[in-house]
Amino acid sequence: xxxxxxxxxxxxxxxxxxVSKQLLGKILVSNIGAKVCRARIVETEAYRAPEDKASHAxxxxxxxxxxxMFERGGHVYVYLxxxxxxxxxxxxxxxxxxxxxxxxxxxxxDGLETMLERRGMNIAKPQLTAGPGVLTKAMGxxxxxxxxxxxxxxxxxxxxxxxxxxxDAILASPRVGVDYAEECTSWPWRFRIKxxxxxxxxx
DNA sequence: CACGGGATCGTCT
DNA sequence: GACGATCCCGTGT
Numbered sequence: 367x368x369x370x371x372x373x374x375x376x377x378x379x380x381x382x383x384x385v386s387k388q389l390l391g392k393i394l395v396s397n398i399g400a401k402v403c404r405a406r407i408v409e410t411e412a413y414r415a416p417e418d419k420a421s422h423a424x425x426x427x428x429x430x431x432x433x434x435m436f437e438r439g440g441h442v443y444v445y446l447x448x449x450x451x452x453x454x455x456x457x458x459x460x461x462x463x464x465x466x467x468x469x470x471x472x473x474x475x476d477g478l479e480t481m482l483e484r485r486g487m488n489i490a491k492p493q494l495t496a497g498p499g500v501l502t503k504a505m506g507x508x509x510x511x512x513x514x515x516x517x518x519x520x521x522x523x524x525x526x527x528x529x530x531x532x533x534d535a536i537l538a539s540p541r542v543g544v545d546y547a548e549e550c551t552s553w554p555w556r557f558r559i560k561x562x563x564x565x566x567x568x569x
Numbered sequence: 570c571a572c573g574g575g576a577t578c579g580t581c582t
Numbered sequence: 583g584a585c586g587a588t589c590c591c592g593t594g595t
Contacts, residue, residue, distance in 0.1 A: 498588070500589075543586085
């Protein structure tokens with residue numbers, strides 16, 4: 367059952383909230399350090415510039431860090447959080463629209479041994495890849511991958527297509543860790559596949 | 570299970 | 583010089 371790389375037009379959709387939902391069920395693949403890992407995306411969050419106070423690109427603020435968010439959809443935005451964790455975002459929309467989808471939870475498919483080794487764990491349990499900081503560690507993703515294009519041939523990271531997740535299988539709730547974002551804090555832009563155990567802890 | 574704190578450093582003021 | 587789009591471990595219940 368061969369999977370296919372998502373085409374560029376998937377990422378160019380100007381509605382980042384819709385893309386955030388459409389990414390649920392898709393397959394994230396990394397080919398890093400001569401190891402291939404595949405995992406199903408089960409939790410995401412949408413960040414929409416310029417009006418979203420939780421977004422690093424709030425008011426279209428352009429800095430060295432946020433520059434990549436203004437690239438064409440399909441690029442990757444990775445940044446260091448709390449000096450400890452690398453967080454992985456998919457940039458979406460046309461060039462100059464600084465939207466992004468944060469990946470928050472994965473369900474392992476292939477490369478489980480590699481993921482366990484990278485995490486220093488012995489047995490597979492949800493904490494292996496449930497959470498934005500730990501899923502990057504399991505997949506081998508770091509700041510080095512900031513700015514790469516998921517749709518480019520031979521990129522070390524890409525996303526494969528899969529059947530869309532049915533709407534009634536998706537649970538929407540407020541985003542995590544954005545208490546500073548005032549009225550945007552309550553926007554229900556965190557999406558998860560209801561029955562999956564591989565999502566980060568509920569708020 | 571709910572909190573509370575420490576780790577740790579790039580980014581922006 | 584302050585502060586994170588987090589995680590893990592410790593303590594108390």
